[in-house]
Amino acid sequence: MLVRAPRIVRFLSVSRSETWRVTRSTKQTTRTHQAAPPLPLRPTPVPPAQLLDCARELRGLLEELADLTGCGAAWGVRVLRRNVALALLSPDTLDGADNQLDFIEELAEAVWDGCDGGFRHAVAPCETLEETVRREQRRRAVVGRLDDMAHFLCAAAEAWRDAVVVTAEAARAGVANPQEEHSF
Numbered sequence: 001m002l003v004r005a006p007r008i009v010r011f012l013s014v015s016r017s018e019t020w021r022v023t024r025s026t027k028q029t030t031r032t033h034q035a036a037p038p039l040p041l042r043p044t045p046v047p048p049a050q051l052l053d054c055a056r057e058l059r060g061l062l063e064e065l066a067d068l069t070g071c072g073a074a075w076g077v078r079v080l081r082r083n084v085a086l087a088l089l090s091p092d093t094l095d096g097a098d099n100q101l102d103f104i105e106e107l108a109e110a111v112w113d114g115c116d117g118g119f120r121h122a123v124a125p126c127e128t129l130e131e132t133v134r135r136e137q138r139r140r141a142v143v144g145r146l147d148d149m150a151h152f153l154c155a156a157a158e159a160w161r162d163a164v165v166v167t168a169e170a171a172r173a174g175v176a177n178p179q180e181e182h183s184f
Contacts, residue, residue, distance in 0.1 A: 045101065045160035046153060048094045054149060055087040055094075058107070061142050065119065068139045074118025076110035083107075097160075104153045111143075111150045119143055 046054075062081055066072035072081075083106050086093065093099050111119055120143075123135040 042160060042163075044095070044097045045104065045157040048091070048100075051094045051100060051103065051153075052087065052091050054153065055084050055103075058084045058146075058149070059088065061146055065139065065142050065146075068123050068135055068142070069121035070124055071118040071121040074116060074121070076113055076116040077118040079106060080110040101157055104150075104157050107146075108150045108154055111146045119146065 044051075058080070062077060062084065066077065071077050083103055087103060094103065110116070123132060123139050126132045126135060
């Protein structure tokens with residue numbers, strides 16, 4: 001907190017005896033610098049409705065990938081299918097941050113795990129080379145969309161976690177939470 005003290009000004013004269021002190025009569029001003037209050041924290045990394053939309057899209061992508069490659073029995077695909085089915089059967093499970101983080105983690109592990117080749121199976125050969133090439137291009141597009149979805153959800157989860165850490169540090173530092181001032 002900066003406090004401005006009254007300024008003392010000396011008027012100098014040619015003659016030392018005529019030099020006198022004057023105190024300004026201006027009003028004292030106090031300036032305080034406060035850090036910007038942290039933004040209100042979302043209760044979950046992703047809005048539940050948005051994550052439910054992602055789960056619906058995931059179900060379609062997983063079915064298509066299984067049809068293209070025959071990888072439906074791969075461990076990562078089975079686990080992800082189960083998680084998607086649970087999320088769609090009981091959408092209220094996506095209302096909690098822990099469940100959302102688990103869902104996002106399972107998606108990332110399934111898509112990015114190099115040990116589980118379920119998402120990297122080649123397409124089954126078709127009658128014609130053109131059909132095989134078309135199906136392989138579609139498989140790559142599906143895997144690319146899964147990768148994009150995993151990137152988006154992981155980035156949202158990391159940003160949410162960072163906001164939680166900042167809010168916790170601000171609370172420890174004594175910065176008031178602006179949401180506490182509201183009464184319901």
